[in-house]
Amino acid sequence: MSENTSTATQPTPLLQDTFTVGSRTFSSRLLVGTGKYKDMTETGAAIGASAAEIVTVAIRRTNIGQNSNEPNLLDVISPDKYTILPNTAGCFDAETAIRTCKLARELLGGHNLVKLEVLGDEKTLYPNVMETLKAAKVLIDDGFEVMVYTSDDPIVAQELESMGCVAIMPLGSLIGSGLGLINRHTLSLIIENTKVPVLVDAGVGTASDAAIAMELGCDGVLMNSAIANAKNPVMMAQAMKHAVWAGRQAFLAGRMPMRKMATASSPQTGYFFQ
Numbered sequence: 654m655s656e657n658t659s660t661a662t663q664p665t666p667l668l669q670d671t672f673t674v675g676s677r678t679f680s681s682r683l684l685v686g687t688g689k690y691k692d693m694t695e696t697g698a699a700i701g702a703s704a705a706e707i708v709t710v711a712i713r714r715t716n717i718g719q720n721s722n723e724p725n726l727l728d729v730i731s732p733d734k735y736t737i738l739p740n741t742a743g744c745f746d747a748e749t750a751i752r753t754c755k756l757a758r759e760l761l762g763g764h765n766l767v768k769l770e771v772l773g774d775e776k777t778l779y780p781n782v783m784e785t786l787k788a789a790k791v792l793i794d795d796g797f798e799v800m801v802y803t804s805d806d807p808i809v810a811q812e813l814e815s816m817g818c819v820a821i822m823p824l825g826s827l828i829g830s831g832l833g834l835i836n837r838h839t840l841s842l843i844i845e846n847t848k849v850p851v852l853v854d855a856g857v858g859t860a861s862d863a864a865i866a867m868e869l870g871c872d873g874v875l876m877n878s879a880i881a882n883a884k885n886p887v888m889m890a891q892a893m894k895h896a897v898w899a900g901r902q903a904f905l906a907g908r909m910p911m912r913k914m915a916t917a918s919s920p921q922t923g924y925f926f927q
């Protein structure tokens with residue numbers, strides 16, 4: 654294989670490929686949840702294998718010190734090693750979500766980065782956009798850095814960005830559904846029009862979904878069920894790490910144009926190496 658092309662000697666850009674959310678900078682673009690694992694050991698092993706740096710925790714459902722009689726998640730996911738991202742899973746109105754973020758800030762010694770999710774109903778867990786906007790405003794005014802779970806509506810995404818959310822997190826599909834990216838087009842519109850990081854949150858089912866999200870130009874992907882519900886969560890966590898990385902590299906490399914008709918891979922005239 655010839656090495657005389659200019660690109661063959663270029664260093665991979667991925668080595669310096671960090672991304673910044675609010676006041677924090679990260680290398681890993683895979684963010685993971687902590688729910689649905691068999692036990693704490695499996696949680697720790699899968700999250701370790703994912704090489705994620707940001708780990709999201711449902712404050713209303715997970716013990717991070719609120720209950721001294723139960724195992725504490727922070728014993729396996731140490732805040733010295735990971736950035737803990739408290740989330741408001743299980744909140745169906747702005748007031749409860751705000752209260753939950755304040756509790757998290759207290760439990761985590763003043764930590765102000767949160768993932769806001771205000772849900773519409775139990776069946777779909779679809780975001781309640783009105784309550785989300787309300788809660789985001791109050792939290793931002795109170796000094797929180799808000800990463801926000803939202804619908805894949807580009808206008809809502811714009812509104813959340815102009816309010817000051819530090820990351821926009823549209824759903825790929827319903828939380829826990831594993832249906833993948835239902836609407837790539839609206840996700841692309843959000844990516845095109847947003848200056849803060851855009852991360853697909855929810856609905857990823859397998860590695861190719863994560864790679865597609867990154868190929869579209871997402872800054873990262875957040876997932877839980879695809880890893881925790883896999884037959885082998887540790888292996889799936891590794892697959893997701895590679896998929897996010899591969900998708901990011903493909904995005905940076907720039908895909909070839911799609912063509913309606915064939916173009917031969919071999920030269921049309923002469924022979925190779927003549």
Ligand SMILES: CC(=O)[C@@H](O)[C@H](O)COP(=O)(O)O
Pocket residue numbers: 685686687688709740742770827828829830831854855856857875876877878879
């Ligand atoms: C863990 C978390 O924050 C979830 O609310 C998130 O939306 C993940 O969804 P999946 O479980 O579909 O990956």
